[in-house]
Amino acid sequence: MSRGGRIAVASGCVAVFAALVVVLALVLDRSFPPPLPNSRSLSVEVTDRDGALLRVFATEEGRWRLKPRLDAVDPDFLALLIAYEDKRFATHRGVDPLAMMRALGQMITNGRIVSGGSTITMQLARLLEPRPSRTLDAKLLQIARAVQLERQLSKDEILEWYLTLAPYGGNLEGIRAASLAYFGKEPASLDLQQASLLVALPQSPETRRPDRNEQAARQSSLRVLARAAEKDLIDPAEIERVAGLDFLVRRRPLPAFAAHLAQRARAGNPERLLHQTTLLRDVQANLESVAKEAAERLQQRLSIAIVMADSRDGFILAQVGSAGYFDSRRAGWIDMSLASRSPGSTLKPFIYGLAFEEGLVLPETLISDRPANFSGYRPRNFDMQFQGDVSIRHALQMSLNVPAIRLLGAVGPARLASLLRRGGMRYRLPATDRPGLSIGLGGIGTTLVDLVQLYSGLVAIDGRSVMLSNGVDAQSVRSGNGPLLQSVARWHVRDILRGVVAPVGSPRLEIAYKTGTSYGYRDAWSVGFDGRYVIGVWIGRPDNSAVPGLTGRSAAAPVLFEAFARSGKAIEPFNAPPSGAVRLARADLPQSMRRFLTFEERFERSTSGETAPQIAYPPSGARIALSRTSGEAFLPLVVKLQGGRPPFRWLANGKPVDSVVRQRKWQWSPDGRGSASLSVIDAAGRTANVDIIVE
Missing domain, CATH: 2.60.40.10 (Immunoglobulins)
Incomplete structure (x- = not known):
């Protein structure tokens, strides 16, 4: 039989075959409905507030499988894919008779398979219902299933699911997983070389894997470009340009930021595939790097936690629970941003704020830093020394203990406890205990997140701290909606903390900050803020053991300054002083405000003619x-x-x-x-x- 006769016979067979397929599809629709794709087998995603991927979890069978949106895929890639795989995709109903005739004719002419006639819909059918062998009955079923899929899914749905399930080598499935793993980016921003490679990969994902078979991958991508040039999709010169580019592709790990938060998100709602947080991926990545590098400079068993929040909207921008989730030396799987620990001296600014609010002192008021006995409680300074008479400003900047307790005794521990609750800070007291003077020096338990929550009230313009949220964890509940402190009192506290000297070796930044060290050198803290953002740093051992020499000043403060410098957010200027906020020298203070005296000291001075015995x-x-x-x-x-x-x-x-x-x-x-x-x-x-x- 002549070549023309063979083609005519083949065409007739295809026509009969197509009619049989339609009849078979109608029968199958009723008796054997097609296996439609579903989302149950997709990877779980955790994203930042803008939708950027923070972490992705593999499926139960260990696959990375992410569903893309067509509007989030590079349009040039889609054009290359349609041109290379299924040029009549938009018009056929699952089977392309012309493509099948072409493929059959090439096979008859060359005696072997030269090109396939499978449409994208047929390939999706094969992915949904894989068959171990490529027999005629398997092919017939695939064709019938393709017709069924076209009757139940839109073209966009078919294309999206194909780009979700297509194999890209190893355990990578779908365009998103492949783009992230090979190029470290979402498929919306592929270049021409990358797009052509990802079009070619699903046809032979293992032999063309770019991380293992560079030459085969390069040649297959150039064939895709050649086909595109034939169809006038690209300029032929582009083939030569791409051929001259370096071809450096390696397998990268998929994003794994905010590991602790992502784990809690999935555990809290395991049926949900997408969990959106308030974090910003770039900020989270930057602060994770800060924590990791700082941990490498410290002892092996020390862990680091960092939290950054926006005081204006209450969004937590970064929440670093440890220096490395899988670092067993530091028990990295424990989220220390949520661990309850003693806050040391970090609560002192709020004692001074209450004293300013009560009109007891001003920043240049003198206060005694001498040994004192407060009904059996005898606080000492960190260096075991006393400085005599000092100004309130100096006492807070140097974090002196006795002056802070003198003021706390005057305003009352209950008022400080009320302020903490009003600021949204959760804390724990020893069992059956009530707030006492010791809470001013860290005699309670709280978390880094709650400490950042409290400090956000010093930054808020109206003093009403917004409740912080990361989009996953439950928010704290505060007992009142009033401002944390009066505006002038807040300004005095900010003004004093802005004057604290930067740590040795750190650049001077326009921030205010306070450090703290818990009893026994167990926790080192530093919390700082500018006109908008608050960052808190905790350093210590997860097992709560002592670390001799560990202090907030020497360990946590340098990390705080590095976090501000590398967060990616510009330092925001402080708000202008409120009405009535002025700096007065001691000589300009009223006589009654030049020295702070306790009630007992005032009583002694008021006793006429009384002298010491x-x-x-x-x-x-x-x-x-x-x-x-x-x-x-x-x-x-x-x-x-x-x-x-x-x-x-x-x-x-x-x-x-x-x-x-x-x-x-x-x-x-x-x-x-x-x-x-x-x-x-x-x-x-x-x-x-x-x-x-x-x-």
């Missing part, structure tokens, strides 16, 4: 000859006192004697000859003493 007789160093009774006991020595506030308690040689007395004369009977020390304590706690010799 003095032992008038005997004088110190005196030698006293006492007579003896018939029983050889010494006769009493009359001790005389001047000044002081009764009642008085006397001590002889350091031991209390007799009962408390109100008179300024006291009789003391010595035990024997020799040196003796007499001391007295008045009602105000003032003391006097003399040393004498009894002869």
Whole structure:
């Protein structure tokens, strides 16, 4: 039979075949409905607020399978795909008779398969219902299924599902997974070389894998471009240009940012395929790098957490739970941004804010930094030293403990606890305990997220802190809607914290910040803010063990400054001072505001003519000859006192004697000859003493 005769016979067979397919499809529609694609087998995605991929989870069978939107795929790629795979895709009904005739004719002419006649719809049918062999009955079923799919899905749906399920080598399926894995980008921004490669890959995904078979991948992509040039889709010169480009493709890991948050998102709603957070991927990636690099400079067992929030809308822009999720040395799987730890001195600014609000002090008011006993609570400074009289500004900037507790005693721990709740900060007290003075130095438990929440109230223009949200975790609940502090009080706190010196080696940034170190060197904190953004840093060991020498100033503050510098967000200027906010020198303060005195100190000063006690007789160093009774006991020595506030308690040689007395004369009977020390304590706690010799 001649060649023309063979083609005529083949054409007739195709026509009969096509009619049979239509009849078969109608029968199958009723008896054997097609396996339609569904979303249950797709990868779970976690995105930032703009839809950028933060993390993707593999399917149960270990596949990376992401469904694309056609409007988010490079249009040049789609044009190349249609031209190369199925040029009449828009018009056929699942089967392209002309393509099948061409393929059959080429096979008859050449004695082998030269090109396939499968449409994109037929390829989708094969992907939905894979067959181990390529027999005639398998092909017939594939054709019938393609007709069925065309009757139940739109062209866009067919194309989207093909681009979801098409194999791209290894465990990659779909254009998005392939584009992310091979090029590190979404398919919306493919260049011509990348697009042509991804068109060619599904035809032979393993032999053309660009990370393993570079030459085969390159040649297949050039064939796609040659076909496109034949159809006038591209300029033929583009083939030569692409052929001259470097072909460096490697398999990259798919995005895995915000690992802790992504895990909680999926665990909280495992049926949902898309979880959108409030994070920004670039900010999250930048701060994860900051945490990882800082951890490498620290001890192996130290973990780092960083949180960045926008005080204007309450969105958390980055939440880094550890320096590395899979870093077992640091228990990286524990999200330390949500761990309850002692905040150290980071709450002190709010004590001072309350004191400003109450009108007790101004920044240049003097306050005593000397040893003090607050009903048995004796705070000491971090360096175990005391500085005497200091200004309020200096006391807060140097984070002195005694001045902070003096002010907290004046405003009351309950007021501080109320402020914390109003600011949306959740905290824990020891069981059956009520807020006491110790909360001012970190005697509560709270999280880094809650600390950033609290500080956002210092940044808010009206003082009403917006409740922070990451789009996944439940928001905290605050007890009131009023401002955290009055505007002038907030401004004084910000103004003081802006003056804190930057850590050694860090650039001076226009930010305000505070550090904190918990008892026993277990937690190092630093929280800072500009006119809009708040960043908090925590460093420590997840097991809560001590790290000698770990401080907020030396460890956390440098990381805070690096986080601000590398976040990708420009430093926002601070708001203008509110009405009534001025800086006054101490000499310009009212007399009553020049020095802070506790209630007890004010009471003492208000007592007219009262002086400290003095032992008038005997004088110190005196030698006293006492007579003896018939029983050889010494006769009493009359001790005389001047000044002081009764009642008085006397001590002889350091031991209390007799009962408390109100008179300024006291009789003391010595035990024997020799040196003796007499001391007295008045009602105000003032003391006097003399040393004498009894002869």
